[in-house]
Structures are given as structure tokens and as C-alpha cells.
Amino acid sequence: MTLVDFFSPVRSGTTAHLDSAIWPHGARYDADGRIMVGGVALADIAETYGTAARVVDEHEVRLRCRAYRKTFPEAEIAYAATALLIGVVADWVTDEGLSMAVHSSGELAAALAAGVDPKRIILHANGLSREELATAVTQRVNRIVLGSPAEVDLLATVATRTQRVLLRLDPGIERDTRQSAAGFALGTPAAAAVAQVLGVPTLELIGFSCHLGSQLYNPDHYGEAIRRMIAEMAQVRHDHDRLLTDLDLGGGHAIAYRSGDAEMNLPELSAIIEDALDAGCARQHFPRPNVALEPGRGIVARAGVTLHRVMSVKHSDGGHVSVVIDSAARARSGDGAGMVVANRRATGPQVTATVAGRAGDVILATGVRLPADLRPGELLAVPCTGAYHHSSTRTRVIAVRAGQYAQLVHREPDFLDRDAS
Ligand SMILES: Cc1ncc(COP(=O)(O)O)c(C=O)c1O
The missing domain is CATH 3.20.20.10 (Alanine racemase)
Incomplete structure (x- = not known):
């Protein structure tokens, strides 16, 4: 069983909506609540290539x-x-x-x-x-x-x-x-x-x-x-x-x-x-x-969506939530704007979280609204990351088109890497 299977999607009868002002044209939730870009489930891309990954439509x-x-x-x-x-x-x-x-x-x-x-x-x-x-x-x-x-x-x-x-x-x-x-x-x-x-x-x-x-x-x-x-x-x-x-x-x-x-x-x-x-x-x-x-x-800019895996979620006293994702330390501050869960359509209560990269001290985004039940292993997607991100976070790049996907760029290892590809 994969991590994505483990956090199996919550089915919902509600028509979901991804704002076309920040998501690629045609981005949508599929029947299983997974976010689809270019006809491909982002969760499938994460499974195939690993994360972090940048998808370009x-x-x-x-x-x-x-x-x-x-x-x-x-x-x-x-x-x-x-x-x-x-x-x-x-x-x-x-x-x-x-x-x-x-x-x-x-x-x-x-x-x-x-x-x-x-x-x-x-x-x-x-x-x-x-x-x-x-x-x-x-x-x-x-x-x-x-x-x-x-x-x-x-x-x-x-x-x-x-x-x-x-x-x-x-x-x-x-x-x-x-x-x-x-x-x-x-x-x-x-x-x-x-x-x-x-x-x-x-x-x-x-x-x-x-x-x-x-x-x-x-x-x-x-x-x-x-x-x-x-x-x-x-x-x-x-x-x-x-x-x-x-x-x-x-x-x-x-x-x-x-x-x-x-x-x-x-x-x-x-x-x-x-x-x-x-x-x-x-x-x-x-x-x-x-x-x-x-x-x-x-x-x-709008053609790019970046995928990250949640590494840890910490709830502290006072209701503060800190999420660590598998982003390299040199990711730029502010990269997390508009971040959403991509492997399921989260319909329950939300919390306001601070999201940091793997070095922990690099805050990528503050005030991010994420599901209260977010768990390690879940997939987060950041829209509007097609421009000026590749030079700062040289992650793998995957192109999507009409239900097909292919890796364009292999990731460059960095000192925080634990896995290689
Ligand atoms: C001379 C010149 N033209 C075009 C651009 C592209 O700018 P933007 O991506 O904001 O459209 C830049 C960016 O630095 C630039 O220096």
C-alpha cells in the first residue's frame, strides 16, 4: 500500500472548484477528490517520480x-x-x-x-x-x-x-x-x-x-x-x-x-x-x-504546480500548527502561497498553519489554511509556481498534456537529500 492509498481520498458529492485565476486551465478534482492538472492526477505524478516535483502544464x-x-x-x-x-x-x-x-x-x-x-x-x-x-x-x-x-x-x-x-x-x-x-x-x-x-x-x-x-x-x-x-x-x-x-x-x-x-x-x-x-x-x-x-x-507562472510531501505536522499549545514539507532549504520564502492538499478533497475543519522546508528554519509560508486532520505523507500542491522557481529549487520537472506525463528534468541532489533519483 502506498502513502497515497493509505490516506485514501474522501469522496464528496459537492462540485469542487480550483480558482482558474491561479490554477492551470482545466485543473479540477476528479471523482476521487484528487487534483488533476492537464488530465493527470497530481498524486499519480508524486507516486511515479517522488517529491518535491514541479508539474508544468x-x-x-x-x-x-x-x-x-x-x-x-x-x-x-x-x-x-x-x-x-x-x-x-x-x-x-x-x-x-x-x-x-x-x-x-x-x-x-x-x-x-x-x-x-x-x-x-x-x-x-x-x-x-x-x-x-x-x-x-x-x-x-x-x-x-x-x-x-x-x-x-x-x-x-x-x-x-x-x-x-x-x-x-x-x-x-x-x-x-x-x-x-x-x-x-x-x-x-x-x-x-x-x-x-x-x-x-x-x-x-x-x-x-x-x-x-x-x-x-x-x-x-x-x-x-x-x-x-x-x-x-x-x-x-x-x-x-x-x-x-x-x-x-x-x-x-x-x-x-x-x-x-x-x-x-x-x-x-x-x-x-x-x-x-x-x-x-x-x-x-x-x-x-x-x-x-x-x-x-x-x-x-500559472502553468506550474509544485508538489510536496508532508513530513511532519506539529500542533502546539495555543493552537499553532507547524507543517514541515520536503522542500529544499533554498526554496524561497513565500513559495507556499495558495498551497492545498492534492491527494484528497478536504472538506472538514481547517487550521491556519506555518509551513517550513526540511531545514525547519526556512519558513515557506505563514497563514496557510490546511485541513485540521493533515497527516505526514499527504501531498500538498502549490499553484502558480511555473516562473522563477526552477532556478531557486532545482527539483524534478514533469510536463503534463491531455492525460499524459513525462519527466523533463531530473532533480539535482542537495545536502538535505535522503533519497536520490
Ligand atoms: C529585460 C527583461 N525582460 C523581461 C523580463 C521578464 O519579466 P517578467 O517575468 O516579470 O515578465 C525580465 C525579467 O527580469 C527582464 O529583465
């Missing part, structure tokens, strides 16, 4: 790609691979017509190995070495985004053929997050960078790029950024008689991590981008640029 990734393409029909959508780069994810997004934005030589290598056409790759040069930039040029990466004078100098030394570049600007928009500004400030720094690039015959400056931050809810920030960046593009035309054609607006679109959280409203963002382009271009008598968006989280 192909259909959800594809739906998000389609939603972006439909909502922004005029824009190039470049998936920001830094959110989750695994070969098949690259296949799915390129198959859905997306380009890819990469932020390191490792991501570039992975994208190329996955067969992504270099013509569809935007490389952000931040922190890249001379050799890495040389490789990118040799590989004929379509666009390289440069954000400092040193990056311009470095690329100039290795660009043996014409290389298309964008300059990353900081349009000075107030952010919703603590993310630091990157790129050239508008005005004198941007003008100096433009002059620097234009002074290198092998660098072809085609436009500007910006990334306003992460988890941004307010679409007006993008509208303001567009107006300021188009004014800057018009300045380049005025100063150098050079027409820049491309405007890359980066990513940063907020998604909901718990029921009731706000997220970026994509149709509203689209309307604001259109209005800002119209207004900005009209004011500067500037032709409409080619616009690119680089969503990462917006494409993959």
Missing part, C-alpha cells in the same frame, strides 16, 4: 502564448526565458509563434540547443563576457540589448559583422516594486550611448528597450514609458538623422499568486499601449515603431 503555456498574441496582434511577443527555460518549453512557445528573450549565455545556449531560430532571439547583454558576446555574434543572434557603455565597448570589439542592437533605457517610471533601474537614463546618458553606438560601424542601432520592473499591475506605467521613449527616438532622428524602428517594452506583467490577488489586465494594457503609441507618434510626427513585449511570468 503544456496546454496552459500554449493558452497564455495565444492570449498574448491575440491581445497584442501588432506586437512581437518574446518569451523571457529567464522565467523558465527547459527545451520543451522553448518548443511550445516558439511553436505558438513567440520569439525568445534570453538574459545569459546559458539561456542562449539552451535556446539554441532547443532549436530556436537565432533570428527570433533577443539577447540582453547585461553581465556577459567578451567571449559570450562573441559567441552571440557568431551565432547570428538577431538583436543584442546593451545597457552600459562598457557593454557597447565590449560588443564593438567582437562584432566582426553587422550586429543589430537596441539600447536599454531607464524611462524613469515609478515602479511598483523594489527592482533597481537598469540601462541609460533619458536625456544626456541616453544621447551619449546613442552616439557611442553610432560611432561603431558594425553596430546597427535599431531601437530602444526598457524593462519597468516585475509584478507590475498598473498598465499606465507602460503608456508613460512609451511616450518618453518615442520622444527619445525622435531626438535621435533630430540629432543624427537616424530613424529608429524598434521599441521593446520588456516584461513585468503581474500575475495572481493567491485567489483574489490583482494581476495585469492584458486587454487594458493593450489599449493603453495603442493609445500611447498613437499619441506619442502623433506628437513627435514619428512613424509607429515595431513593438516587442517580453513576458516571462505571464507565460509560465
